[in-house]
Amino acid sequence: ISHIKKYPVHYGTASFYANKFEGRRTADGEIFSQKKFTAASNIIPMNNWVRVTNLRNKRSVILRINDLMHPWNPRLIDLSRAAAKHLRYTGRGIVRVKVEVFGKHLPKGLAKD
Numbered sequence: 001i002s003h004i005k006k007y008p009v010h011y012g013t014a015s016f017y018a019n020k021f022e023g024r025r026t027a028d029g030e031i032f033s034q035k036k037f038t039a040a041s042n043i044i045p046m047n048n049w050v051r052v053t054n055l056r057n058k059r060s061v062i063l064r065i066n067d068l069m070h071p072w073n074p075r076l077i078d079l080s081r082a083a084a085k086h087l088r089y090t091g092r093g094i095v096r097v098k099v100e101v102f103g104k105h106l107p108k109g110l111a112k113d
Helices: 002-006 081-087
Strands: 009-016 038-040 049-054 060-067 077-079 095-103
Touching: 009 081, 049 077, 049 081, 060 077, 060 081, 077 081
Parallel strands: 009 077, 038 060
Antiparallel strands: 009 095, 038 077, 049 060, 049 095
């Protein structure tokens, strides 16, 4: 999608997956696990690497988009429980985030969490 290269930073609301999705197939065919650092988005293309930063506490996590959200979901991104826990917002349910899109390949020097 061309707008990603032009606008690699997005701001919006993040939520995290309900446990009912554990073990189900994601849109790219992987088996979803709450323990993996993955996410769903309808704005950021599949298999893109992103850095998600919690704007309340500035904690960030690097993960890959491997699923789509419900078409009417207004949120920017839906994280696995492991990623949400790392960002420390599981008690709140949702949080404002900054999402930096890196593309299909993780840039050298950036490590997966």
